[in-house]
Amino acid sequence: MPETVFEPWNDPAANPLIQFRNVTKRFGDFTAVDNLSIDIFEKEFFALLGPSGCGKTTMMRMLAGFETPTSGTIMLDGQDISPIPPNKRSVNMMFQSYALFPHLTVYDNIAFGLKRDKLPPDQIDARVKEMLRLVQIEKFGQRKPEQISGGQRQRVALARALAKAPKLLLLDEPLSALDKKLRQDTQFELMDIQEKTGTTFVVVTHDQEEAMTVASRVAVMDHGKLKQVDTPDRIYEAPNSTYVADFIGDVNIIEGHGKAQGDTMAISWAEGQPPIIGTPSKPMDDGNVSFAIRPEKVAISAERPADRNNVVQGKVLDIAYLGNLSTYHVQLPSGIVIKAQTANSRRRASRPFTWEDEVWLSWTDTAGIVLER
Numbered sequence: 029m030p031e032t033v034f035e036p037w038n039d040p041a042a043n044p045l046i047q048f049r050n051v052t053k054r055f056g057d058f059t060a061v062d063n064l065s066i067d068i069f070e071k072e073f074f075a076l077l078g079p080s081g082c083g084k085t086t087m088m089r090m091l092a093g094f095e096t097p098t099s100g101t102i103m104l105d106g107q108d109i110s111p112i113p114p115n116k117r118s119v120n121m122m123f124q125s126y127a128l129f130p131h132l133t134v135y136d137n138i139a140f141g142l143k144r145d146k147l148p149p150d151q152i153d154a155r156v157k158e159m160l161r162l163v164q165i166e167k168f169g170q171r172k173p174e175q176i177s178g179g180q181r182q183r184v185a186l187a188r189a190l191a192k193a194p195k196l197l198l199l200d201e202p203l204s205a206l207d208k209k210l211r212q213d214t215q216f217e218l219m220d221i222q223e224k225t226g227t228t229f230v231v232v233t234h235d236q237e238e239a240m241t242v243a244s245r246v247a248v249m250d251h252g253k254l255k256q257v258d259t260p261d262r263i264y265e266a267p268n269s270t271y272v273a274d275f276i277g278d279v280n281i282i283e284g285h286g287k288a289q290g291d292t293m294a295i296s297w298a299e300g301q302p303p304i305i306g307t308p309s310k311p312m313d314d315g316n317v318s319f320a321i322r323p324e325k326v327a328i329s330a331e332r333p334a335d336r337n338n339v340v341q342g343k344v345l346d347i348a349y350l351g352n353l354s355t356y357h358v359q360l361p362s363g364i365v366i367k368a369q370t371a372n373s374r375r376r377a378s379r380p381f382t383w384e385d386e387v388w389l390s391w392t393d394t395a396g397i398v399l400e401r
Contacts, residue, residue: 034071034244036069037245042069043106044067044103045068045069045195045196045228046066046067046068046196047068047102048066048067049102050065051063051065051087051097051100053083053090053097053098054098059252060083060252061083061252062251062252062253063253064083064087064100064252065100066254066257068228069228070195070226072228072230072244073218073219073222073228073231074228074229074230074231074244075239075242075246075247076088076247077239078234078249080234082249082250082252083252084249085232086252087232088200088230088232090102091119091198092119092198093117104117104118104196105195118196119194119195119197120192120196121189121198122185122189122197123200124201124202124204126181126182126185126205127185128185128188129173130173130174132172133170133172134160134165134168134169134171134172134173135156135160137184138159138184138187138191139155139156139191140188141191141192142156155191156191159187159190160187162187162190162221162225163183163187164183164217165183168180179206179214182205190225193225193227194227196228196230198231198232199232201232201233202218202233203233203235203238204233204235212241215241219241219242231243236277240260240263241260243260245257245258245259246258248272248275248276255268256272264276264277265397267309269400270318270401273397279320279321280320280322280323280326281318282295282297282304282321282366283297283318284297284303284318285316285317286315288312288314291307292305292393293305293308293312293398295317295319295398297319298360298362298364299362301340301362304396305393306321306393306397306398307393307394307396307398308398309397309399312398312400315401317399317401319397319399320396320397321397322369322395325392325396326366326367326395327368327391328358328368328370328388329388330381330385330387332388333388333390336391338393338395339389340366341360341388342358342360342366342389343384343385343386344356344358344383344387345358345359347381349372352371352372353369353370353372354372355368355369356368356370358389366389
C-alpha cells in the first residue's frame with residue numbers, strides 16, 4: 029500500500045490543534061505580532077522562521093502562556109487558552125539554555141514535572157526510563173548535568189519536556205548551542221522522536237537550513253506578519269515574494285520590466301541585453317517585476333549554448349569552493365553579478381573555469397520565478 033501523505037492543512041475536514049485568530053501583541057508602541065491568523069495541525073513539526081525581532085518568539089511565548097495577546101484569540105484543541113495559566117496548559121517549552129537543574133541528576137531532572145504532578149513512584153520510574161531510552165541516554169541517568177556534554181544536556185531537556193506527554197512542545201532555537209555536525213545529526217533525531225511520540229512540535233529558529241530539514245511546514249515571518257506559510261519545498265521553489273526568496277537559501281534577483289507572453293513573461297532588464305524569459309508565480313500585469321533564480325539552476329559554459337532563450341555572457345569575478353559545490357560569481361557587462369553553482373562530482377586538480385575567464389550563463393524558461401516588486 030502506498031504511504032499516505034501527511035498534509036492535514038489540505039484537508040478541509042481536519043481540525044487544527046492550534047488556531048491563531050487575528051492575534052496582535054504590542055509592547056508599548058512596538059507591534060511584535062500584527063493581526064496574525066494561522067492554523068497548526070496535530071502531529072505537525074511546524075517551524076517559525078525569521079530574523080531577530082520578527083515576532084516568532086513572541087508567538088511562542090503566547091502559546092506557552094508567558095505573554096497574553098493584546099487582541100485576538102489563541103485556541104488549543106478548540107479551547108481559548110488565554111485564561112489558562114502556563115502550568116495548566118497541555119504545552120511544554122524547551123528553552124534555548126536548556127534550563128536544567130544543576131543539583132539534580134539527569135534522572136531527577138526528567139522526573140521533576142512528574143513528581144510535582146504527584147504521580148505514583150512506579151509510574152514515574154517507568155516514564156523516566158522510557159524517556160531516557162527515547163533520547164538514547166540510558167547510561168547517564170545518575171550523572172549531573174555538568175558531567176555530560178552539551179548535546180547530551182540537550183537530550184535531557186527534550187526528555188524532560190516530553191515526559192508529561194504534552195499535546196504541544198515548543199522548542200526555542202533548540203539546536204543553536206550545538207556545533208554544526210552535532211546539529212545536523214540532532215535534527216534527524218528530533219524528527220524521529222517527534223514521529224515516535226506523535227507530539228506536535230513548534231520550533232522557533234532563524235536557521236533556515238534547520239527549518240527546511242525538520243519541518244512539515246515553515247512560516248516565514250517579518251515584522252510581526254506571516255510572509256508565507258508552506259512546505260519547505262514550496263517555500264524554496266515557489267516563494268511568493270522577493271523577501272521569502274531572498275531569506276531562504278541563495279538566490280539571484282534581477283529587477284526589470286515584465287511583459288506577459290502567454291504563460292511566460294519577457295523581462296527587459298539591461299541595456300543591450302535580450303529580455304529574460306521567466307515564469308510568473310501567479311497571473312501578473314505588465315510592469316516592474318523581480319526575477320529570482322537559484323544558483324544551482326544557472327548553467328555555466330565556455331561555449332554559447334544554442335538551445336536556450338536565457339543566455340548571458342560575463343566574466344568570472346570570484347569562485348567559492350565548498351568541497352561538493354563550486355559557486356562562480358560572474359559579472360555581466362551591466363555590472364550585475366550572477367551566481368552559478370556546479371556540483372564537483374569528481375576530484376579535480378584544476379577547476380574548469382578560473383578568475384577573469386569569459387563564460388556563458390544560461391537557464392531554462394521555467395528555472396526562475398517572476399515575482400511582483
